[in-house]
Amino acid sequence: MTTEAPLWPSARTLRAPLPESTDVLIVGGGLAGTALAYYLGRAGVECVLVEHAELNREASGTNAGSFHFQIAIHQLTALETGNVRERLQTEVRLHAEAAEVWKTLERELAGPLEIHITGGLMVAETPGELRLLHEKRELEEEAGLETHVLEGEELRSFAPYLAEDLLGATWCPDEGHANPMLAAPLFAVRAAEAGAELRTHAGVTRIDVDPAGGARRFSVTTAAGRIYAHRIVNATGAWANDLAALVGQRLPIRAEGLHLNVTEPREHVLVPMVQHIGRRLTLKQSTSDTFIIGGGWPANPEPPPRRFSTRWESTAGNVAVAVRVVPLLADVRIVRTWSGVMAFTEDLAPIVGDSGRLPGFYTLIATTGFTLSPLLAQLLAEELATGRSAIPPEYSVDRASAQATTT
Amino acid sequence: MHAVGPGVYELATPETIVCRCEEVTAATLAAAIDATDDVNVVKSLTRAGMGLCQGRNCQRQIAAALASHHGRQPISSLPVATARPPVRPVPIGAVADASLEDGGFFTVDD
Numbered sequence: 001m002t003t004e005a006p007l008w009p010s011a012r013t014l015r016a017p018l019p020e021s022t023d024v025l026i027v028g029g030g031l032a033g034t035a036l037a038y039y040l041g042r043a044g045v046e047c048v049l050v051e052h053a054e055l056n057r058e059a060s061g062t063n064a065g066s067f068h069f070q071i072a073i074h075q076l077t078a079l080e081t082g083n084v085r086e087r088l089q090t091e092v093r094l095h096a097e098a099a100e101v102w103k104t105l106e107r108e109l110a111g112p113l114e115i116h117i118t119g120g121l122m123v124a125e126t127p128g129e130l131r132l133l134h135e136k137r138e139l140e141e142e143a144g145l146e147t148h149v150l151e152g153e154e155l156r157s158f159a160p161y162l163a164e165d166l167l168g169a170t171w172c173p174d175e176g177h178a179n180p181m182l183a184a185p186l187f188a189v190r191a192a193e194a195g196a197e198l199r200t201h202a203g204v205t206r207i208d209v210d211p212a213g214g215a216r217r218f219s220v221t222t223a224a225g226r227i228y229a230h231r232i233v234n235a236t237g238a239w240a241n242d243l244a245a246l247v248g249q250r251l252p253i254r255a256e257g258l259h260l261n262v263t264e265p266r267e268h269v270l271v272p273m274v275q276h277i278g279r280r281l282t283l284k285q286s287t288s289d290t291f292i293i294g295g296g297w298p299a300n301p302e303p304p305p306r307r308f309s310t311r312w313e314s315t316a317g318n319v320a321v322a323v324r325v326v327p328l329l330a331d332v333r334i335v336r337t338w339s340g341v342m343a344f345t346e347d348l349a350p351i352v353g354d355s356g357r358l359p360g361f362y363t364l365i366a367t368t369g370f371t372l373s374p375l376l377a378q379l380l381a382e383e384l385a386t387g388r389s390a391i392p393p394e395y396s397v398d399r400a401s402a403q404a405t406t407t
Numbered sequence: 408m409h410a411v412g413p414g415v416y417e418l419a420t421p422e423t424i425v426c427r428c429e430e431v432t433a434a435t436l437a438a439a440i441d442a443t444d445d446v447n448v449v450k451s452l453t454r455a456g457m458g459l460c461q462g463r464n465c466q467r468q469i470a471a472a473l474a475s476h477h478g479r480q481p482i483s484s485l486p487v488a489t490a491r492p493p494v495r496p497v498p499i500g501a502v503a504d505a506s507l508e509d510g511g512f513f514t515v516d517d
Contacts, residue, residue, distance in 0.1 A: 008442040008452055054445050061451060181451040264459055264496060288429075288454070307489055315492070317507030319499045330500035335459055338491050 007111055007182070007189045009055070014200045018225045022048040022197070024384055025220060025229035027204055027243055030060030031180075032364045032373040033235035034187035034198075038109075039381030041194030048229075049188075049196060050222050052203030053305070056184035059237050062340030063370050064260055064294045065114075065180040066273055066282050067102055069095040069145060070122050070172045071136050073277050085139070087349060090392050092143035098375040099174040105374060111186045113178045114287045120175025120273040121159060123166050123325055129278045130167045136277075137170055147172045161269055161326050175273055177284055180370060187374075199224055207232070207246045209358070217360050231384065233362040238343040240365050247358055251397075252346035253365060257299030257339050259314035263332045265289035274325060281321045291332060293322045299339030308339040343369060352376050352395045353383070363397045416471045425472075426465040428458020436472060444477040446470065446488050456488055459496060 024040055026033045029051025040047040071088055099117075106113050124130040133149050140147045150158055151168040159169065188198055202224035210217050216228040234243050238255035270285040280295035297314035315337050323329045343365055345351055350366035364380050366372040376391075383389040393399075419425070421434035431453050439452045446469065449455065455469060456462030462469075466488060474482045493502075 008439065008448070011442055011444070054443065054448050056451075057447070185452070263499070310491055312492060313504075313507055316502050316504035320503035320505045320507060323499050323503050324505070330503075331498050333496035333498050334493060334502070335496045336457075336461055336491050337493070338489075 008185050009188050009192050009198055013192060014055075014198060016197075016199070018050075018199055018202065018222065018227045019048055019197055021216060021228035022046050023215075023230045024048075024233060025050065025218065025227060025231070026233045026235055028235035028237060028239075029055040029184070029188070029198065029200065030058055030235065030237055030373075031056070031184040031187070031370060032060070032237065032366070032377055033233075034184045034191055035374045035377035036233060036235060036364060036381055037191035037196040037198060038187045038194060039378050040384060041191050041196035043381055043385040044195075045381070045385050047196050048227060049191070049198045050202040050204060050220075050224070050227075051198070051200045052223070054200055055188055055198070056181070058239070059258075059341050059343060059369055060184045060373070061180055062260075062338065063180050063258065063342070064282055064284070064292050065177045065183075065286075065370060066284065067099065067117075067120075067175050067177060067371050068275075068368050069099055069174050069371070070120065070147060070170060070275070071139060072275075073132070087394050088139055089143040090394055091349065092140055092145045094372065094375065094392070096143070096145050096174070098372050101375045101378065102176070102178065102371075105178075105183075109186050109190050111182075111189075113182050113186060115176065115178040116287065117174065117176040118272045118284075119171060119173045120275065121162075121169040121171055122275045122277050123162065123169040124277050125166060126278070127167065132277055133168055133170050140172075145172065146174065159272070161328055162274075163325055163327055166325065170277075171272075177273060177286075178370075179287065183370075183374075204243060204246065209247065213360070231360045231362060233364050233380070233384075235364045237365060237369060238341045240343065240363065244363075247361055249355065249358065249361070251351060251363065251365070253351070254344050254346075255301070256296075256342045256344055257301055257308040258294065258342045259297040259299045259310060259318060259337065259339055260292065260294040261315055261319060261334050261337045262286075263291040263293070263329075263334050266291070266332055269328065270326065276321060276325060279321050280318065281325060283322050283326060290335075291322075291329065293318055295321065296342075308341060310337045310339045343367060350376055350395045351397055352380055352391050353389065353397055356398045411467075416468065416475070419468075425468050426453075426455035426458065426462075428460050428464075429454040429456075431455040431465075433472075436469065437476075440469075440472050440476050444473060444479070446473060446486060449473065450488050461491075462488055 024047040026049040202222040206221035208219040273284040297318040299308040
């Protein structure tokens with residue numbers, strides 16, 4: 001096993017006094033916030049990141065680390081309404097870009113993230129699900145994401161560990177996984193080296209806005225003291241509305257508890273990530289040879305600072321889907337369950353960019369946050385540094401805010 | 408758990424395996440403990456306590472190292488790592504309950 005020092009910013013710098021002022025104040029020390037701090041630091045933009053507790057302890061560090069590039073069922077079943085088809089294509093194009101970011105991230109950050117581009121399978125059990133796989137593949141092809149539908153003998157020989165009676169599966173060679181316990185901490189270490197300041201135990205309790213604007217537009221009170229900021233980025237994920245409420249903003253985001261199971265290590269038999277088009281399942285074998293089983297089964301919300309508690313029913317139901325799809329799991333032992341939290345936006349699209357109502361108050365949040373956050377952070381850093389935006393207009397905060405006030 | 412005599416933790420060398428399930432050495436743990444006083448962060452950075460025994464063998468040693476490095480005494484004043492089910496490893500086939508299968512967040516019409 002590893003003997004080198006783990007990568008984490010030093011406790012002394014994380015607890016140092018806050019600077020008096022900064023250009024960009026990032027709120028939230030998860031993957032989105034730490035990645036943004038890194039890209040801003042690298043671009044020479046002055047920034048300070050404040051985290052209310054410890055880095056990487058919420059959704060960013062408690063998810064299963066999957067890269068989800070294929071369109072998911074909840075996105076497809078919304079196809080009948082409005083311009084969903086167009087927006088799905090925007091999203092798939094973004095997924096293709098995110099795949100490129102992850103492929104080169106270990107080199108970029110010069111450290112281990114346990115990134116494995118293993119490819120991913122999404123299985124179908126029923127004729128309806130199989131039809132959906134074919135529709136999905138067409139959309140993905142149009143948007144430039146490579147997927148293939150495998151059926152019958154072709155599927156059997158490609159993935160012999162799958163249950164024999166499954167009707168088909170899409171194969172996406174770009175999918176894979178990384179270790180969520182390493183990604184945000186490594187971004188944080190490299191951000192600090194690039195000149196960003198990071199502080200923990202600095203939860204924001206109050207924001208005063210100077211209508212005249214200027215370099216001290218925002219006066220921000222935190223548990224670690226006051227800091228002036230020219231611009232603020234809300235990267236607080238599932239808790240985004242706690243911060244937004246301080247400036248009278250309401251975002252269409254809700255927090256959901258997410259259940260996960262991990263097993264003992266076994267011989268490495270499962271290379272790709274496996275999902276189900278119609279049921280809650282993501283399944284993979286990690287670098288440590290354990291099986292990680294999730295897929296969106298619920299956990300019980302608990303008031304902060306408590307962690308969400310796990311439900312045994314989620315274990316029993318989640319592993320039942322897993323063993324239905326990969327029967328060899330039956331005698332593998334579960335050693336632990338845990339719960340994470342996940343931010344869900346109402347329309348499942350990311351919310352990224354400046355606010356028209358309160359210029360200078362930015363948002364950086366994605367529903368499938370682990371997959372997309374490094375890319376979205378890169379795009380937002382570019383906008384903050386140059387003023388030019390490459391962020392799809394569909395993700396505008398005002399789109400989100402407008403929806404929030406009408407629902 | 409039985410109490411241990413004074414000085415026992417000082418017997419460890421940097422190469423001593425503290426977490427046997429995940430083979431984590433005292434040196435690796437010391438680096439993590441220098442960076443944070445949060446036992447859950449130490450666990451996620453080093454994998455100590457993540458193996459088959461879920462920390463039953465090593466959590467006391469890790470708590471002692473945290474308490475000593477950060478000047479937090481007694482050991483019992485430190486928060487312990489979050490406890491989660493199951494209490495002991497159980498085979499998937501023994502607990503899977505297909506009657507709990509749901510249609511997912513969203514369903515497909517056949």
